[in-house]
Structures are given as C-alpha cells and as structure tokens.
Amino acid sequence: MVIKELVILSSLLVIIIKCEPNYERIDCNSATFLYPCRCLNDPRNEAKVETINCTGGPLELKQISQELNDRLLGDRKYPKSYKIQKLVIQNTPIQQIRSKVFERIPFVEIIIKDNHELHYIDRNAFNGSADSLEVINLIDNRKLAEASHTAADLWILLSKFVKLREIKVTGNGITSIPSHAFRSVDGQRDRLKHIDLSHNQIHTIGDFAFEALTSPSLDLIFSHNKIRTIGKNVFRFQESREVIRMIDLSHNQLYSQSFDVESFSRMGRPLAILSLKDNKMDALSEKTFGPLFDRSDKNYFVLEVVGNNIHCDCPLGWTVRTKYCYTDKSVPVSHQIVSLKCGPKSISQYDFSYCSQMEERLSPSCRTSGHNTAIPLLQTNHKLFAFTIMSALIMFSF
Numbered sequence: 521m522v523i524k525e526l527v528i529l530s531s532l533l534v535i536i537i538k539c540e541p542n543y544e545r546i547d548c549n550s551a552t553f554l555y556p557c558r559c560l561n562d563p564r565n566e567a568k569v570e571t572i573n574c575t576g577g578p579l580e581l582k583q584i585s586q587e588l589n590d591r592l593l594g595d596r597k598y599p600k601s602y603k604i605q606k607l608v609i610q611n612t613p614i615q616q617i618r619s620k621v622f623e624r625i626p627f628v629e630i631i632i633k634d635n636h637e638l639h640y641i642d643r644n645a646f647n648g649s650a651d652s653l654e655v656i657n658l659i660d661n662r663k664l665a666e667a668s669h670t671a672a673d674l675w676i677l678l679s680k681f682v683k684l685r686e687i688k689v690t691g692n693g694i695t696s697i698p699s700h701a702f703r704s705v706d707g708q709r710d711r712l713k714h715i716d717l718s719h720n721q722i723h724t725i726g727d728f729a730f731e732a733l734t735s736p737s738l739d740l741i742f743s744h745n746k747i748r749t750i751g752k753n754v755f756r757f758q759e760s761r762e763v764i765r766m767i768d769l770s771h772n773q774l775y776s777q778s779f780d781v782e783s784f785s786r787m788g789r790p791l792a793i794l795s796l797k798d799n800k801m802d803a804l805s806e807k808t809f810g811p812l813f814d815r816s817d818k819n820y821f822v823l824e825v826v827g828n829n830i831h832c833d834c835p836l837g838w839t840v841r842t843k844y845c846y847t848d849k850s851v852p853v854s855h856q857i858v859s860l861k862c863g864p865k866s867i868s869q870y871d872f873s874y875c876s877q878m879e880e881r882l883s884p885s886c887r888t889s890g891h892n893t894a895i896p897l898l899q900t901n902h903k904l905f906a907f908t909i910m911s912a913l914i915m916f917s918f
C-alpha cells in the first residue's frame with residue numbers, strides 16, 4: 521500500500537515538475553544572442569526573463585524578437601501567463617520600429633527613451649502586448665512626432681493597449697492632442713490614471729480628448745507646452761462623481777482669453793487641483809473659473825496661479841463669495857487659490873485661510889455686495905446694535 525502511494529505521489533511530482541515552465545530557461549548572464557540588448561532574470565522565478573534592456577547598436581529588433589521567441593518557446597504554444605515585465609530601448613541608433621516586431625511577446629512595461637534617430641513607431645509594432653501593457657514611456661525621442669502622419673500613428677498605437685495604467689509621452693515634439701485621443705479600441709479606459717504629455721510642443725487639444733477616461737484620481741499633466749486655447753469641449757468627461765486629481769497646465773501660453781467660458785462648467789466630474797502656474801493670466805473670470813469652486817461635494821479645490829500677473833482686488837472679489845468661503849467651521853476646508861500675489865505679501869501655498877486673507881485685501885467698495893463671510897459680520901453688528909440700544913435704554917431708565 522505504502523509503496524503504491526509513494527509511486528503515485530512521485531509520478532504526480534514528476535508531472536508537476538514537467539508541467540511547470542513550458543518555456544525554456546534563458547540564463548541572462550550568458551545570453552549573448554540578445555546583443556546589444558541584455559536581459560535580467562526574474563528574481564522570483566529564475567527561468568523567466570524579467571527585463572530586456574537595449575542600449576547602443578546596431579540594433580535589429582526583429583532579430584532580437586525572433587531569438588527570444590525561438591528560445592523561450594521553441595515550437596510550443598505560448599503559455600498564456602508568460603509576460604516579460606519590461607522592455608527598454610534606450611540610446612540606440614534605431615530609426616523605425618516596424619509593424620509586428622514584437623508580435624508574440626507580451627510586455628507589461630515599455631520604455632523607449634533618448635533614441636535621437638527614431639522617427640517612426642508603427643501602430644502595430646507591439647501588438648503582442650495589446651492585452652498586457654500597463655505602462656508606456658516614450659521619452660526624449662526628439663524626431664518621433666516630426667511628421668504629422670507618424671504622430672497620428674502614435675495615437676493609434678496608444679489606443680491599442682487596453683490595460684494601460686500610465687502613459688508618459690514627453691520630449692517627443694508632439695504638437696497636438698487629437699479629439700477623443702485616449703479612447704481605446706475596446707472603449708474601456710477605467711485603469712488609466714496617469715497621463716503625462718509635458719515638455720512637448722502641444723498648442724491645441726481636441727474636443728473630448730479625455731472623455732473616455734473614467735478612472736478615479738486621474739492626473740493629466742500638460743506642463744511645458746505651447747497651449748494657447750482651451751475650447752469648451754476639451755475637458756468633458758463621462759458624468760461621474762470620481763474626482764480628477766489634477767489638471768496641470770503650468771508653463772504654457774495661456775492668457776485670460778484663452779478659455780472658453782464653458783471650459784470648466786460642464787466637465788462632468790469634480791476637479792481637485794488646476795495648475796495655471798507660469799502662464800500669462802492677468803485675470804480670473806468668475807464665469808470661467810467659478811464653476812470649479814462651486815463643487816457639489818464638500819472637498820477642496822485648489823487653483824495654482826503663481827507666476828502669472830493677476831490683477832487682484834475687485835476682479836477677484838467673487839472668489840470670497842463662493843459657496844465654500846464660509847467662516848462657518850461646519851463646512852470643511854474652503855477652496856483656495858494658492859500663491860496668489862496680491863499686494864506685497866502673497867497668499868502662501870496651501871494656506872487654508874485664503875478667504876479671510878483675500879477679504880482683507882479687497883477694497884471696501886467690492887467687499888460688501890452680499891458675500892457669505894459678511895453674514896456673520898452682519899450678525900455681530902446686529903448684536904452690537906442691539907447691545908447699544910439695550911444699554912441706552914437701561915441708561916435712560918435711570
């Protein structure tokens with residue numbers, strides 16, 4: 521009996537061991553066939569390749585891909601779970617990344633950086649990663665968006681990865697963000713939380729460019745571009761209560777007339793931080809920016825305006841009249857405009873007493889007209905008035 525069980529057990533073990541990796545082990549320390557790329561094994565599973573990092577050249581991606589494919593898998597069917605965590609193509613003389621070079625290899629993260637001759641990535645270059653890719657970084661490939669048709673392909677490429685969490689496309693000379701830019705091929709974009717398109721040459725953003733993005737705590741970074749206009753349908757999202765954490769428009773060419781009056785009034789989602797740092801704003805119109813303060817939930821809204829030349833006093837009176845500028849302690853933290861230079865002292869960063877500080881700086885003529893903070897003041901005055909009358913009456917009665 522015991523022997524029989526042992527036999528069964530050991531044959532089970534053999535089967536398990538045999539089934540385990542149905543891909544070949546690649547020992548990255550001696551994997552010269554990948555040159556000029558190098559690989560790193562996964563520390564948790566030595567048989568698996570974790571990272572492929574290609575630097576220098578000449579680089580034949582098709583060949584690298586073929587080698588990996590043959591050695592990892594031979595003739596076997598691809599094991600569904602096999603993914604390579606990271607592909608890095610950095611500082612290579614590569615000029616193009618052609619269609620389907622990585623047709624069969626799923627990556628989780630792709631980093632393409634500092635390739636100064638790279639001017640084209642085919643929309644199907646990484647089609648093996650359509651269901652696996654979570655992070656894509658295209659950084660400082662200066663010629664990548666030079667021709668408009670190659671730039672157009674870039675947006676199509678991005679739309680193919682349905683599981684993306686993070687897109688960073690910076691320093692590639694992109695000049696515009698097309699309408700519906702972040703729609704994915706399957707229409708789902710509930711994982712994409714972080715989009716960084718800073719340090720390009722973007723001057724226009726198309727309508728509904730971000731509409732498909734439904735993830736909570738979304739960050740949209742457009743700093744260091746050449747944005748001059750924001751149309752009324754640029755920041756339109758699918759109706760939801762999920763907060764957009766940040767829209768960063770700092771270091772652009774925005775001036776007061778750059779914004780359509782409806783730019784922020786029909787966003788469909790609440791926004792926590794809008795940065796207009798280092799632009800050319802000289803005013804903040806109530807019609808345009810008022811709706812951002814007037815949130816239906818009770819969370820804060822921060823508007824960063826340092827590095828502009830905003831005329832203070834009466835034109836900003838409306839900011840202390842908005843719904844959350846109460847002195848009433850039962851209402852949570854009020855909205856704030858940070859680092860606003862008004863007079864010699866700027867209202868400092870993350871200063872939660874914006875409303876009272878701002879109030880002090882408004883001229884008397886624009887302080888009065890029915891703002892909320894006036895209510896407690898008025899009540900105090902009433903009490904004072906009543907007190908005076910009472911005392912007078914008491915005095916008289918003597």
Ligand SMILES: *[C@@H]1O[C@H](CO)[C@@H](O)[C@H](O)[C@H]1NC(C)=O
Nearest residue numbers: 571572573574575608610631
């Ligand atoms: C890839 O390898 C190069 C050369 O060793 C290194 O400088 C670079 O930091 C690596 N890149 C990444 C993203 O790991």
Ligand SMILES: *[C@@H]1O[C@H](CO)[C@@H](O)[C@H](O)[C@H]1NC(C)=O
Nearest residue numbers: 620623644647648649650651
């Ligand atoms: C990659 O492209 C080929 C040819 O267009 C197609 O047959 C294949 O299904 C694509 N793979 C994925 C994962 O989309």
